[in-house]
Amino acid sequence: MDDDIDDGDQTYAINISTSATDVNYNGRSASVNGTNVDDDQAGITVSDNSIETSEDETTATFSVTLDSEPVSDVIIAITSSDSEAAESTISDSQLTFASANWNSAQQVTVTGVDDHLIDGDQNYTITLSVNNGDTNYQTLGDITIDATNTDNDVAALLVSKTTLQTSEDGGSDNFDIRLSAQPESDVTVTINGLDASEGSLSNSSLTFTPGNWNTSQTLTVTGVNDEIADGNIDYTLTATASSSYTPFDGINAEDIDVINLDNNTAGISVSPTDINLNEGENATFSISLNSQPTSDVTIPLSSSNENEVTISTGSVTFSPTDWASKTITVTAINDQIDDGDHSYTITTSDASGSEPNYSGMTVDNINVNITDIHSAGVTTSVVSGNTTEAGGTATFTVVLESKPTADVEITATSDDATEGQVTSNTLTFTPANWDTPQTVTITGQDDNIDDGNQNY
Secondary structure (H helix, E strand, O other): OOOOEOOOOEEEEEEEEOOOOOOOOOOOEEEEEEEEOOOOOOOEEEOOOEEEEEOOOEEEEEEEEEOOEOOOOEEEEEEEOOOOOOOEEEOOOEEEEOOOOOOOOEEEEEEEOOOOEOOOOEEEEEEEEEEEOOHHHHOOOOEEEEEEEEOOOOOOEEEOOOEEEEEOOOOEEEEEEEEOOEOOOOEEEEEEOOOOOOEEEOOOEEEEOOOOOOOOEEEEEEEOOOOEOOOOEEEEEEEEEEEOOHHHOOOEOOOEEEEEEOOOOOOEEEEOOEEEEEOOOEEEEEEEEOOEOOOOEEEEEEEOOOOOEEEOOOEEEEEOOEOOOEEEEEEEOOOOEOOOOEEEEEEEOOOEOOOOOOOOOOOOOEEEEEEOOOOOOEEEOOOOOOOOOOOOEEEEEEEEOOEOOOOEEEEOOOOOOOOEEEOOOEEEEOOOOOOOOEEEEEEEOOOOOOOOOOOO
């Protein structure tokens, strides 16, 4: 009979006895000695003698069964050379086999542990030892399983975002940085590539320690306003690590692309574009750029009639360092002529220069409306006195009220030549002497009549 127990070869006797009516055979006996040769041997079978896990927390399993039925419970202790469970955890610390389940496989699961250290693949052993139970099993030696936990840690700088957008209105964006694994010493991360004319950085370097390596640190990039209509500007930030811990020293993070949105538009403003003046008055208008030029911008100016309207300068120039609004004075010439109201134009030529945003840009002209303050007329002075029949004279002056465009002749005549006569009766005013009074002399005439004082 097979009893599945490692109990050695067992001897026994087969006893033969008779019962018969024959007195010669009745009550006789004999025996046969027998041996049942044992085919069972105490032993432990393990399904695998080597396993592999990984720091990605993958698992491996092995199963354990007994080779023979124990006569008392067999307790197998499971221990690991990785005593602090730094590389793996084991689902069971011991297995118990009894006579009822000795040949049922019991499964043990080993799970890899992620230690966050760049320590390479780690080898360890799992030992199965019988520490209680059947005597045949207690004499068995330990069983060792070779195990490897594959490392998944590499030195890297992890950034949360690789594309940022800021604006010249002060708009900002941020990103986080942390280490991929625990370093053995401090790691300093330096940010390079900042275009200071387009952005500012909340911090140019960060320090990670063995204690805070996996705590993300935030950096903020804020747009800078440069006043130039230079369009949206791209630049690239790089993060570089330095450390006495070799795996991290000199490594770079993925590049971080930043775009700073422009808030400037090239343009030329003129204000005002309509000016009203009386002759002899002046006024101003201004020309300004809407954005800072990258090189000189010149705008030529001219008057459509310099005899009527003059300007204080023939051109204005804006430079990258002096692009403030330029003020130009317009003067309405007092021509002294009664020529009526007129309108003229201050012509602004297209902007010139090598600045691509402004070269060739059209500029608004300025309309100048001039009100004439003169009227054609002749002014005479009060007569200086009375003439007398004894030849006494009197005078008055004549002058024009506005400048003539051609010679003006004025003839003075007396309505009673018997009482008084004009000595020089024709006055000529030219555009050159129109405002110089000319004198008319009247001489009294003797009519030899006692006719009293006469008005004429």
